[in-house]
Amino acid sequence: MKIRCLKCNDIIESKKLHDCVSCKCGACSIDGGNQYTRIGGDFNYINIINEDGKEELLEKFN
Numbered sequence: 001m002k003i004r005c006l007k008c009n010d011i012i013e014s015k016k017l018h019d020c021v022s023c024k025c026g027a028c029s030i031d032g033g034n035q036y037t038r039i040g041g042d043f044n045y046i047n048i049i050n051e052d053g054k055e056e057l058l059e060k061f062n
């Protein structure tokens with residue numbers, strides 16, 4: 001899964017377990033690859049990027 005930080009517009013992706021990636025401003029992070037996705041940060045500023053390329057605000061999943 002990929003996410004976009006809406007503060008710095010960076011797109012980050014965790015490719016495998018224990019691969020924790022932060023965006024360049026540090027406001028959000030993603031971990032766990034595709035098996036166990038964990039997203040950290042302020043959910044008001046994180047977009048999920050779906051496999052079809054569409055983006056959705058993460059907030060509505062919580």
Ligand SMILES: [Zn+2]
Nearest residue numbers: 005008023025
């Ligand atoms: Zn950022």
